[in-house]
Amino acid sequence: MIPFPVLSIITWAPFVGAVLIMFTARHRPLAVRLIALVTTTISTVLSVFIYVVYDREAAGFQFYERVPLVPPLGISYEVAVDGMSLLMVLLTSVIIFAGVFASWTVATRSQEFYALLLALVTGVYGVFVSLDVFVFFLFYELAVLPMYLLIGIWGSSGEVRPRGVFAWAFRQTGVGTKEYAAMKLTLYLLFGSAFILVGMFALYVNAGAASFSFLDLEATTFDPTVQFWVFLAFYVGFGILAGIWPLHTWSPDGHASAPTAVSMLHAGVLMKLGAYGVVRLGMGLLPEGATDLAWLVGSIACVNVVYGALSAMGQTDLKYVIAYSSVSHMGLVMLGAATLTEAGLNGAVFQMFAHGVMTGLFFALVGLVYEKAHSREIFRMGGFGRVMPGIATAFTVASLSSLGLPATSGFVAELLTFMGAWRSAHPWWLWPAVAGTFLTAVYVLRVAKQIFWGPPSPHFHHLEDARGPEWVALVLLTAVIVVFGVAPGLAIGPVDTATVPLLARIIRP
């Protein structure tokens, strides 16, 4: 085995970076960026390393580390990865690595910005590698909370006109401002956390109150009633973060208001924490609860897919389009998981990865376009392809992955989800899923056409293509989309080793 605690290094390197930035790099923006770059590079390199050396024959949890924290309560720092979390760790690394470059130009208080960003990333890594449910929850909160400051301080406000019968409430709450978005996102996610916490303790108590370890809980068979209610609690709690309808409205506002790297991380990785939580804790620990409630999860996911896509089509603000597309794609993730089939679950996990990279690229591009054109209004832009061909190309690749074109990672994820849906107990799920891909094709290509095609406007002649560090983010993400689309086995190989045993527990003869 690996003689050094590789998962802990991956997890804590960004945190160490955050501390170093706070204490040593005051008023030295370049040092801030270099520290962030070095620490995330360490995590990224090691993520690729464990991805390569992970033993696919042996499968199961590997790179295991354990340090008891509160022995009387059975809480310990226990980390390991299996095929599923392996891919999620890789995704996190790709996004944060690109995110460091994408936020290279953050000017105001970059020291605090990077420190918070890195602390948040440690939380994300921690969630994906933790085996102890209690520590899992701590990391989960660490991932959610810095968002409040990141959006509230570095975000941007949009404009939402109060309309309809509830207009008075819009005026009172300040809809559209970044402060509103930050508060809404934080409160909503904490509301979800409450459900998770309750579910977690219910499991702990029902399993004999001896251990929070996932492995111990997994070995326990819970009472069907407990399974039902705890699964429901996990589904609502984690589902809020995964953007399930109708609890998704934090996401468009939050993602639209957040600064570029934060949108990338949040839509790219954090929403996956929600789906990951449902799959890992919900389906992993509560097989009967999952079976009982699969109809609910899948049907709401279908609403997400179609409703999210239609909402995206109805937006005129570029960031909102991308944000709503996440709602739609997270529906596909949840749908794949709810099919409880090998194809569907592999598709769901792969979709988490594919959508993470794709939406990360989208938000990086939107950030660049906004920075250059100072506009997010789709119908005020046009003809940018002539002046920023690199950005236009990357946007096209992201669009194609979004609409599930073969040779991008989005296709395989969608195909597997379709296959799972038709083989599931609810074959009708296939139709909304398929319709969603068409709607996606309509709204992404419509946006691409409006912004990048058409005659170049004299208004925008001075705009430039991406520069220096920005290229790194675009090229990296584009390459990942294409490589994993052409060779999906790279990801599905390890994922399959994790999903098959999980399903075996669910579908017992």
Next chain:
Amino acid sequence: MLTGSPTLALVVLGLPAASFLALALLRPLRRAGRLAGGVSITAIGAAFGAACLLWLRATSRAPLTSPSTSWAWIPADGEPMATVGVMVDELSMTMAVLVTLVSFLVQLYSLAYLVDEPAPSLGRYYAYHSLFAFSMLGLVLAPSFVQMFVFWELVGLCSYLLIGFWYDRPAAARAAAKAFWITKLGDLGFVAGIVMLWASAGTFDFWTLFGQAAGGTLPTEGLATIMFLIYLGAVGKSAQFPLHIWLPDAMEGPTPVSALIHAATMVTAGVFMVTRAFPLFGLVPDVLVLVAWVGAFTALLAASMACVESDIKRVLAYSTVSQLGYMMAAAGAGAPGEAFAHLVTHGVFKALLFLGAGVVIHLFHTNDVFRMGGLTGLPAVWVPFVLATLALAGIWPLPGFFTKEAILAGVLEGGFVGPFVLLAAGAFLTAFYMFRVVFLAFFAPAHGGHHGHHHVPTLMAAVCWTLAGLTVALGLRTALVGEHHPAPAWLPWLSLALALGGVGLAWSMYRRGVPDPAVVAAALRPLEWMARRRYGLDGLFAAAYRWGLLALASLVGWVDRYVVDGVLNVLSAWTLQGGDRLRRLQTGLAQDYVYGVALGALCLLVLARWAWS
């Protein structure tokens, strides 16, 4: 000598792929323009050579062993869920030869046609072309439905990118998106169909599926639905009614692109797919009847629209739609071999028609046939075009005559009298509208001044002549050594008579003015009015898009913002208001607090009494 087949097929596939990767990744090479073109042309030329070699081998192989070689693509616990590979049989190799040949000639022609294009965008053009050649070959060689779908979408992408090659023209941008969306509509059926087929048969692999179909082990329950859905993919790609509306607009792309993608190869993918999967379609006669009727209807409908069109490329586009209808009708009538034969000959002479039209457009800088003319003195321009027109019209001994007659025979043999009548009427119109173009564009009196140069670039002329030679050769080969169909003896004569009738009417109307075209148009006023407006189909789709889809999207967006989120904001506002009200309890006056304490104590007392008793 079969051992080399998969390797050689991979070479055919790999050459354009390598060229695409080189052009996509090596920026200086791509921006070099003509050098990039050279790389792409060399690759596709070599692929053509390899495909010919493979074709010779594939036609002489034993039919019972599996012609596919596959590798795992999407792994799973047991067997891989999807595989990729190559399938080398006569069908795929004939198609591969056609694709590489036309690609090679069109890429060569483009060097001269796009001579004014700046170097970087010429490099981009050739990168797209290489990607297209790779994708089309991948589709043709696909041993499984899933690989076919993968490349099916990729050729759609190339079509999108090449229609929108001049992306700053609004019309091109619109046409590209329209083409993508309309074909995607059909592809929804395709992907759902193959997923359902996988669920019932357990595989995507053609050879296994055909084995199951032949052995009767393929579950037939729901098979008709599945095959109908798969057929929808072909409806989109091969421009069948009612999804044909994208193809005429696709003419916004450069003319060589129209020749290659929107006439000779990509649009025929639907016919190819139905031919390839015919062992499965053969099990569902109901779907085949639909295929035949829709094909025949499309053939006639498109032909009628071609009669009133004045844009030379659009006439050719309608004619492509119409000919695709012929092929589909044949496939539906149970004659996929005839459909495929027509696909091949049509690929050759339709490419020639487009490239010939490109020469004329190059001379006149317009697409309008009424502003052309006076080319009688330039046989280099009109001879290849007229040859191809004769082939399309179905005049003996050119290849169109034989393959079209075979289609008519096949449809009649299948017992489809209705489609036969539609197709026969279409044959008459085909000859008419094509010669209308010939007489207007080439032999009408010259229109003063307009055309700048009377020089046809050698390269363009050479490509046209090559294709013309090939057309004649294909026809003569069939005339001399081709086997004859057990068709009714009157059929060839009917076919020829319809074609000659069409030519004669066109000659009389557009050379002699008898009857005057305007008078004819007035006599057929309602029909002409409808055909000019494309029977309202484009408008219908546009309205469904604007007033259906976009309006629904705005509504959902509004509901999400002002109702779903509105409820949340109301809860939030209530919380704020509640907090605000409760805050007023804290008045800061000691008396108020004393009253409060007294009231509280009283309540506690009452509560205590009540609880005890």
